Amino acid sequence: MFEPTNANPLLRLQEFSVAFNDSVVVDSLSLTVNAGETLAIVGESGSGKSVSALGAIDLLPSNATVSGQRWLEEINLNQLTKRDWNGIRGNRVGFIFQEPMTSLNPLHRIGKQIGETLRLHQGIGGQAARTRAKALLEQVQLPRPEELLDAWPHQLSGGQRQRVMIAMAIANNPALLIADEPTTALDVTVQQEILALLKELRDRHGMGVLLISHDLNLVRRHADRVCVMYQGKVQETGSVVDVFDKPKSDYTKALIAAEPEGRPAAPVNATPLLTTHQLSVSFKRPKTGLFQRQPPAFDALKATDLSISPGETLGVVGESGSGKTTLASAIMRLVASQGEVTLGDATLSQLSGDALRRQRHRLQMVFQDPYGALSPRMPVFDIVSEGLHFHYPNLTPAEITERVHRTLREVGLPESCAARYPHEFSGGQRQRIAVARAIILEPELLVLDEPTSALDRTVQKQLVTLLRELQARRQLSYLFISHDLAVVRAMAHRIMVLKDGEVIEQGDCLEVLANPQHAYTKALIKAAHLD
Template identity: 60%
Template sequence: MTGTVDKIVFSLEKLRVFAENTPLVHGVSLSIAAGETLALVGESGSGKTMTAMAALNLVPPNIRVDGRRSLGDTRLEGLSRRDWESLHGDRVGVVFQEPMSALNPLHRIGRQIGEAITLHQPLRGNALRERVLDLMKQVRLPRAEQLINAWPHELSGGQRQRVVIAMAIANRPELLIADEPTTALDVTVAREILLLLRELADSMGMAMLLITHDLNLVRRWADRICVLHRGRVQETGITREVLLHPTSVYTQSLIEAEPEGQPVPVLEQAPEVLSANDLSVVFQGPRPLLKPRPDAFVALQPVSLTLRQGETLGIVGESGSGKSTLAQALLRLVRSSGEIWLGDTRIDQLGNRALRLERRHMQIVFQDPFGALSPRMTIEDIVSEGLCFHFPELDRRALRDRVVETLSSVGLATDALARYPHEFSGGQRARIALARALILHPRILVLDEPTSSLDRTVQKQLIELLRTLQRERQLSYLFISHDLAVIRAMAHRVMVLKEGEMVEHGPTPEVIKRPRHAYTRQLIAAAFHRSD
């Protein structure tokens, strides 16, 4: 990290933001020097993104912005629309939170990077292509000559984020704003992305505003920190000093919100509720016309596992390691080979009708609760849908009673019944998705990255809720996550997957303290900042 005070690139003095007459941001002041990284930290709704976007005039017309804003020697308050258009993407680059949303799915990667250049530079033809390839190599995209013609959906999450970074730095900006740049990325990919951003900032002398709720990232990558809560600055200062000696109660609560505690003890005589023997998944693509059939892709090499009543098995690994494929195979959502036992019932040989009856004992909570909840259905209809399917004899009153009881068990009130998913926060939507799974009283819950997009404080609340439900109902969890801090707090045992192969398996404390495989050591180093 840079520790020297250099030329101030970006500053705000008493920035205030209003939606009509409602204040959203209250007098925020901050500054960033060339080559410095300032982290803007707080929970969702604290005003982090609103502060940055309002400062750069990237807000809807109904948003009013007051206060002094400067980029170098340029005062920003009085800029014309044309001036703002010239500034965005040239002197200021932005790396958005969700790269798939930031990229046009109908344009190839090379064209999108090229557009970021040609909006500000008169490059064409071979000169433009060479500049695009140079940027792709600068952000360490592999096989640049091939990927330049790829579509966004053909790239991994980390590769898409590198494309967005290439677009953001295309014109060597003075200021780079990185808005939650590693959300939902694996720890090793997140580490690579942040290392890349720091190296680019250092080599170009850029000032970087890192917007995040993850104090682990801040601790390692930011020079200074500014903590926001409900649009107000709680404290600001050198990162190490603020995190070691916080003066704000709110900052202290953020620091203490790390996943902690131990998994709920498993009863000594707890029976096995799920097991698999030599479970594997192979995907075979269709044969192209007049061409040989492509080679089959082995998504999951033979894996055997067991899960006892009241136990949590953590599944960790990078994107593409086979975590979700394993879960889908166990739930028989993808075709697989090998034995799958639900208690004493072998379900891999069941027909559709018999399998449907068993499925209520195994439920899944998906990674993105907003995407998994129908925006056209009320919360009552969403939570009761599975109950209506499996228990059609229940009348309307009985259904509502069960929904109310289940919502109460996850900490939601009855006023949620008639509302829609968009009216709830991320943490509340996670609870709704959990209620939908719990209402059938399953034996097993598959939790697929349930905390990946949540603030640490909300994560902590959800972990405590999951522990309580496990203790009360003796639920068994298959917990898929790339967050080893969450796995350490939740899982009795952990299984590490790499490229579809199980490379390590054992009690969670033992695997984290004494990892045997080099890949596991790499994951732990990225998660807990240890050296290998």
């Protein structure tokens, strides 16, 4: 097994187990994280990755039972009091959580949140804390750090928020940094920047890094060793080269092979279903002062023409802020826009009120987050059938029940799911429920906004297969938005590249990915390692 030269163990877990009530979720885990190295834990959702990390530093809920040995350098973690733990977390151990928007306090400015950890662990406050916070923002390569100190979390992009989380995690020069899915939902170029930054900080400060990720491509490029987990148990551990090039367990082999593959069936009808003409979206900028002039509007989407035929998928790619979701929202008539949107024989851009609502069954949207897109207070039956009551008011209860059950079966879920609630399902199952809610209305077009970004690679592959089958069976058209070019390659017939709200390149998907013409497209492909 690979060990770095002069290995200095930071974190050691021996026969470490975690149970919730009578359910064992981590079973006899043993691992070591050394100074100056990155150990990655990989596996599907529910494999025990995050629970292992949270349990190691005593962040699990009270109903969790932890057993086994835990050491941080010379400290026996099993003997710590609550006060001792408060002195270690955020000080000797830094933690980067998966979703920075929910991890940052929306009611406090960035400078105050960074300053809080400095005050708690180093007693630094006032101007000294602000100066140190500014230096930390510079260290994580954020532009205009003085301005960002006074910004609110919602004013930052996903990549900027993640950098703020890193700044908070390294504020007290920790010996160990735990990064739990630090690049999920970030664009490929931002992913590379974040992980390159973590490597630079690791080398500069001699930290050990425990990286939790389901993205095997990123792990292969940025980790030294890897631990593969499945259903709470370690399948194999070793150097990245050994595990990826010579996997021993069948599960590891299946995990490595779970790359989206294949191509969608060719559309049979070239007549456009959806067209946009000179579609654009502008947002007003707030005034900086009471007597200041109104600043010019921000053009989130510039005049855009596109068309999608029945049974065709148009992939839309680009970094955060490029205008992808704004384009989708404008087509769905969820934001005010200029220009024309036509769906078949209906000019949607000229409709409003009830006339627009009556057209909505023809185009539906599947959102990025399967956790936030479904009401936690409604059973699956009510979630899936809700739209039927408005668009098909003449259906009898028996007909509605039959449609719900048939649609659940079509997306690969048993009828018994109808009586359960969203929290009882995995992320992939929730996304299938979201797809069922959309297709039960028999739409002609689905707008899919990053539908696979929060899912493991094996679940992504399953969802891609499902979407292609539905498309072939129903002749559905897709507007497929994603930052994952491997998924786009498996899904899209044509591809459109957006940058700063403007289309810079479009064409046949395989042609564009194989022979990109624009430098920005080339950079995206290089970051995704598709070149």
